[in-house]
Amino acid sequence: MKKVSVVGLGYIGLPTALIAAQAGYEVCGFDVNREKVDKINTGDSVIFEPEISDRLWDVLSKSTFRAYKDLQYADCFLIAVPTPFNADKTADLSYVYNASELVARRVMPGNLVILESTVPVGTTERVVEIIQDISGLKSGVDFFVAYCPERVLPGKIFKELIDNDRVIGGTCQRACELARMFYGKFVKGFLHITDDKSAEMVKLVENSSRDVQIAFANQVAGMCYSAGIDPFTVIDLANRHPRVKILSPGCGVGGHCIAIDPYFLIEKFPQDTHLLQAARFVNEQKPDYVVQQVQEKIIELQDHGILRPRVLSLGLTFKPNIDDIRESPALKIAQTLAHMHHEIDFVAYDHNVGKVEMKRLGFDVVTDLWYELKQADIVVVLVKHKEFNCIRDHMLEGKVVIDPCGLLHDLYAHQTHAFLEGAVRLQQGMHKTVA
Ligand SMILES: NC(=O)c1ccc[n+]([C@@H]2O[C@H](COP(=O)([O-])OP(=O)(O)OC[C@H]3O[C@@H](n4cnc5c(N)ncnc54)[C@H](O)[C@@H]3O)[C@@H](O)[C@H]2O)c1
Structure with a gap:
């Protein structure tokens, strides 16, 4: 296997293409977004991810x-296209099926097709049917299909692409062998072999398990706020139990x-x-809960x-230290607050989101965090970007701080109990009275 065509050059496809190229494959990336293709070929890595720029320059310079x-002929086709949901929350598999049709027009005897997009159970079977119908070739005899889900963490994609264990779900024995050979060239983690449906299910239960655990943490936070205590302290202490590992609450779940x-x-x-439905309900409600907390504080200040209090929200992305705003609860909260412009003077700050994107989202571009902190009456911490670790106690003096993700707890945790008490009061959204 020498030549690889990667279909979809996004957060998953582009880093995978670069790693494969650096591992010795001749890699042709393909994307329907023509502007993206042009940018990538000029060395613009398009996404915000550590190491990506150097790796892109490396493989471009070595050709x-x-x-x-357009999709190039290859020995192996790797599909990494989006799998969003429709307005009614049903899976939108149109990108996967469209990519499969394109692959079907290029596939040749002996080729391997890998689906990496996260998909509902049974989708790989449908991909096989599409390729067979269009190409006239037979899966398991002429070409071979495997489902190999991706489980990388944005911000650490290259490390995890190499180090993580991978699940290889082959539709036949030969597909498993070929996929194992393909990944074996750059993956140091263990390659676990199974069938396609099990691999599809593995990926979905991994992420659903995270969703349920985050929902539990968010419910713990809700109970603690109602009881007037600090959820982050409660969770820290509960996690000292040898068999308890509660995750961190936040302003919702995104990405x-x-x-x-x-x-x-x-x-x-x-x-x-x-259980999954309940977890979704809890996590989807969380942004509304945060907005409600802000509204209550606005009324208190008005009283x-x-x-017309000035409200500063910190962070817009769906998790810290990335530029990805897809399904971001922080963005949803910020946009809701921005619509309250008759009552408040609203500013959103996120240095990870580019100026053009900020404008497209309808926000003014602000770049001086210290100035914005100084001007704000209410500070809403929505994402714990590394940059916010520099915020100090005196910068928040006299302000209302609403902190659903526990930045203040982290900042004060290593300090004295008196500071921690201050943090508790801040997280409850009261005027700051740090002892
Ligand atoms: N982003 C993550 O952290 C992550 C982690 C694990 C799994 N996944 C899964 O990986 C898949 C890809 O996600 P992503 O974040 O890379 O998406 P993305 O939106 O960043 O990138 C997808 C790319 O595919 C392109 N595309 C769409 N249809 C195409 C087609 N028919 N042919 C060629 N290109 C096409 C788009 O233009 C886009 O550039 C999804 O199923 C996602 O759930 C993502």
């Missing part, structure tokens, strides 16, 4: 990778994976997903004569 506007993938199971197995 082991190039992006194309292209955890907020979507449980619905692929809920759609297919409605009777067996009550104290600050008629």
Whole structure:
């Protein structure tokens, strides 16, 4: 296997293409977004991810990778296209089926086709049918298909592409062997072999498990706020139990994976997903809960004569230290607050989101965090970007701080108990009175 065509040059496809090229494959990337293809070929890595720029320049200069506007013939086709959901939360598999049709027009005897997109159980079977119907070739005899889900963490994609264990779900023995050979060239983690349906299910239960655990943490937070205590302290202490590992609460769940993938199971197995449905409900409600907390504080400030308080929200992305805003609860909260412009003077700050994108989202571009902190009456911490670790106690003096993701707890945790008490009061959204 020498030549690889990667279909879809996004957060997953592009890094995988680069790693494969650096591992010795001749890699042709293909994307339907023609502008993206042009940018990538000029060395613009398009996505925000550590190491990506250097790796892209490396493979472009060695001519082991190039992006194309049409799909190139290859020994192995790797599909990494989006799998969003429709307005009614059913899976939108149109990108996967469209990519499969394109592959079907290029596939040759002996080729391997790998699907990496996260998909509902049974989708790989449908991909096989599409390729067979169009190409006239037979799966398991002429060409071979495997489902190999991706489980990387944005921000650490290259490390995890290499180090993580991978699940290889072959539709036949030969597909498993070929996929193992393909990944074996750059994956140091263990390659676990199974069938395609099991691999599809593995990916979906991994992300659904995270969703359920985050929902539990969010419910713990809700109970603690109602009881007037600090959820982050409670969770820290509960986690000292040798068999308890509660995750961190936040302002909701976002991204292209955890907020979507449980619905692929809920759609297919409605009777067996009550827990998943409840978790989705809890996590989807969380942004509204945060907005409600902000609204309550706005009214309190107005009652104290600050008629149009200035509200600063920190972070817009769906998790810290990335630029990805897909399904972001922080963005949803910020956009809701921005619509309250008759009552408040609203500013959103996120240095990871580019100026053009900020404008497209309808936000003013602000770049001076310290100035914005100084001007704000209410600070809403939505994402714990590394940059915010520099915020110090005196910068928040006299301000209302609403902190659903526990930045202040992290900042104060190593300090004295008196500071921690201050943090508790801040997280409850009261005026800051740090002892
Ligand atoms: N982003 C993550 O952290 C992550 C992690 C694990 C799994 N996944 C899964 O990987 C898949 C890809 O996600 P992503 O984040 O890379 O998406 P993305 O939106 O960043 O990239 C997908 C790319 O595919 C292109 N595309 C769409 N249809 C195409 C077609 N028919 N032919 C060629 N290109 C096409 C789009 O233009 C886009 O550039 C999804 O199923 C996602 O759930 C993502």
